[in-house]
Every structure is written in structure tokens, then in C-alpha cells.
Amino acid sequence: MNFSFHSYLKRLRSTVIGILIISVLPALFFGINTKLEQKVWQYSINGIMYDVFPDVFDRYMYSMTIFFSALLTGLLAALVLTFITTLLPKFLQRVIYGVLTLLESLPDLFIVVVLQVSVIYIYKATGILVANVSNVYNNPIYLLPILTLAVLPTIQLFKITLLLMKEEQHKPYVTVARAMGLGRLYITLKHVFRNILTSLFQYYKTIFVFMLSNLFIVEYVFNLNGVMFLLLNTQGAAFLVTALIIALPFSVLFEIAENNTASVDERKEEDAA
Amino acid sequence: MIIKLMKQPQFVIGMLFIACLLIFSFYWPSLLDVNKKESLKLLDFLYDKDGKVIGAAPFPPSEIPPFGTDLAGKQLFYQVIDGAKYTIIIAIVIAFFRILFSVGITLLNPKSNFSYLNDIVQATLYIPTAILAYLFMNALLVKSELDSMSFSKLIVLQALILIGIGVPPLISTFSREIKTILNRDYIINTFALGSKKSYVYFKHVLPELSTKLFLLFAQQVIQSLILLAHLGVLTIFIGGSRTLMLGDFLDPMPYNIPLAGEWAGIIGMSFSKLQAAPWVILTPLSFFAITIFALNLMVQGIQNCLETNKT
Incomplete structure (x- = not known):
């Protein structure tokens, strides 16, 4: 576990400056046009005013619960699917890869809407409500948003791991292990998977940023009381604070991840030398 | 490069699809032999032979094939076909100017780090692009309501916002790319032999970037x-909207109709009625998905081309 405080401060500084610039720019270009009755630390939904503090913490916790459960679900699903795929014959693998490319190009909005509509359709047709499709009376829903948010990362991670797996299977150590008479299942589980996990770690940034953007659409369509919804409805100083609340924990995560992937790369270079 | 791209089947298929969609969108009244005004009119009620009302808008696809009508009773099929040209052209224009501006700004001073832009890029990691665009667009829309703006000025400003949002991350990719190219031996030699900067940029740097530029352009079209x-879902329409009063005299229903007929507008206009008429949302959304898939095919073709170049 590497963590250098100095470089983190540098990253923190640039993040804060960037968010500050972004929150000031709209007012700079088009003038300040918040309604007069709206106070700085308030936001309105359907004409009703709410206070930003301490609402934002509850919302943040709720959003992050959904975010990380979806991430874990996606990761697990991707790994299990990859494992199953490697045991399939070659031509089926190619078919699956093609289907993944097709699925990958679906916009997030499309997936969210289709899932919501299909749950309602199932309810209408059979009377079985698979999961609640919208927040009613501050009663938070979890199952459907998590599943929806997990769909696209699963597809992406599945594709990445499949590619990595293909690369990894031609490496000498796998051939040696095969020659030693070890089973394909054993090699994949015991050796290949471990190496893939470290390589997979390098894609953390793409996945995280992509998922944050998806989280916003999921929150909007399912009408969740999440933190992204707050980000959309606040302006100026309140926007700045909300954005910082989202950004700070993630920047710590990114810093740790970046340091550790760097050390992995260095180790690889040392090995090569 | 273009000949090589034409040999990639995926690229050709994607390209053909987009081209066909555009041509169809421009010439559909003559191709389908229908009157444009007639097919885009409002169709509130459906009458049987005796003049009795047998149905009211929105009609599902089963009643009015192939895609049904929207909440106001406009036929979705014609709307989607007509909107294709606006949507695709807006996206292409935005992507083109994003690339143009970012390459231009990077070439102004290729040695600098653009540290302020890097700050913004760092921050945009945590703020989804849609929210970022919404912030600017909302401020612009409020302003345009306060002091009335002409249609063309509003569109230009909105396009500038959408272009500006994409530029900072692109600059940081380009500055990295261009720096590695400028550090090549032959470029250093060319400079040592006394050639002008502009000559090197146009003769050596841009041709080397060209395939990459094309790739980034296609990706930017997808992103826009x-x-x-x-933005359509957030009811921000390109070109603004006009409020139409539907419903009866005692119970008026304000109903925002986007002025430009692009797909996002069709989605946003009736997004709150998703449960009542899912086909109104799903039709333009699936057209979005198909177009993006075609563009992805093109991206794949370009990537294959890049890989064969390397080996």
C-alpha cells in the first residue's frame, strides 16, 4: 500500500481549483440568475425548498451504497462470466465477443429505460412486481437501481477480462503448467485469474468515471434521492460543496490506486530487466 | 489511408448505414411519396367510417404502424426520420469543432502543459458531462427568456457550450500525442535544418495524427x-422550445414542444409520460442506439486499420 501525501495534495489542489472554475463559469458567461427568493444553501424540487445541509450526507451515503454495490455486482458477474466463457469452445467465444461489442454500444439511457419499462410490463402482465421502480414517500429502493447500474460495467469488464485472458493464455507459464499435466480449470483459477486481476486494476479510472455518469442517469430516471440529483439542482457555492463531497473520497481512492498500479508497472519493468 | 479504411468491412457498413439514414432523412417526402405537412400534422382523434371517435392520442404502434404516435398525436415514424438529419448533423458539427479547436489550441503552444486545463479535466472526472452541460444550458435558457434571443443566436451559443465542454480533455490527449511526435528524431532534424514551425505542423505532425484524428472524431460524434x-431527458432542447397549451379551457396543460425536430427533443418532450406511452421514448432511443452502434462499427474499422499500420 503506497500513499504519498504530497502528490495527493497536488491532486487535491487541482481538483478544487477545477471545480471552482466550473462552478463560477456559468454565472460569468450568462449572469447570475438565481431566483431572488432562493437562498444559497437551498435547492428546490417541484417548487418546494429544501436545505442542502444536512440533507447532502444522507443522499451521499445512499448514492454511494448503490454505486459500490453495483460495482461489486458488476465485477463479480464479469469474473464469473469470463470464467464460464473460457471453458466454452472457441467459436462460441468469438460469438460472445461479437455480442459484447454490440451490447457495449447501447447508451446507458436506453438500458435504464428498457429495464424500467420491462419491469412494469412484467407487473402488468403477470401481477408480479419484481422490484419497485421508483422512490415513493422517502422509501429508498435498492435492488433495481443497483442491477441497472451494474449492467454496463459488467459488459465492459467482461470484455476487458476476456481480452486479457486471451493475452494471458499464450504466455509461457501457462504452457509450462499445461505441459506439467495440470488441468485447464486449475490453471485458469489458480494462476491466470490472479494475474488478470492486477491488470484489471489499471482500468479503474475509466470504469469509475463511466459509472458516475451512469449513476446520474439512473438517479434521474428512477427518481432516487441521490447526491447527483442535488448536484443538478444547486448552483454556485452549494454546487461547489456538493461536488467536493463527491470528489474528495474518490480522489483519495484514485491516488491510492494510481500509486499501486505504478508500483506494479515498476515491478514489471524490474522483472523485464 | 482512405483506401485502407475502405477495405475494412465494419467501417464500410457503418458508413453506409449513416449515409443511407441521412439521405433518407433529407428526401423522405419524395422517396415515400407522401406530403410532408400532411404526415407531420397533429392527429388528436381517430374516427371510424361514420365519423365517431374511436381513439385519442397517443396511439400505440399496434393502432398506427409502424411506431405509433406521440402524446400530441404526431406520427413517430415520420418525426424520427425527419429528425435524423438534425440529430446527426448537430453531433457531427459539435465533434468537428471540438477536434478543430483542441488541435488548434494545442498547436499554438505545443510545449506547454496546459496546467489550468488539467485542473478542469481533473474536476470533470467527478462531475458527469450531462450535469456540466445542464449547468451552462440552464443559465443560457434563463438568460434567453429574460432578454429575447433570436433562434440562430441561441443555437450558436448552445453549440458553443457543447463544443467547449469537450475541448479540455481533448487538449490534454492531443498535447501528449503531439509532444511524442515532436520528440521524434526526424522532427528535431527538420527543425535543425531550419524549417518553419507551420511547415512542420502541416507536413509532418498532422499527417501522422490523421488516423488518430479520425478515430477521435468518430468517438466524439458518439459522445455528443x-x-x-x-440533455433531452433533462428537457434542455437544442434551439429552445415553444410552450403549447393542451387540455381543455378549465384545465390547461402546458406542453413544451422543441422547435428543432431532433430525437433528443422527442425523448425529452414526453419523458415524464414514460409509463403511459413507453413507445414514444423507446423509438427515438433505439434509433440513438442503432446510430451509435453504426458509429462504433466505424471506430472498430479505424482501430483495425491502425493496428495493421503498426505491424
């Missing part, structure tokens, strides 16, 4: 399409 769809 997605951004347009998201």
Missing part, C-alpha cells in the same frame, strides 16, 4: 449523441 440524449 449520448450527451444530446441526456
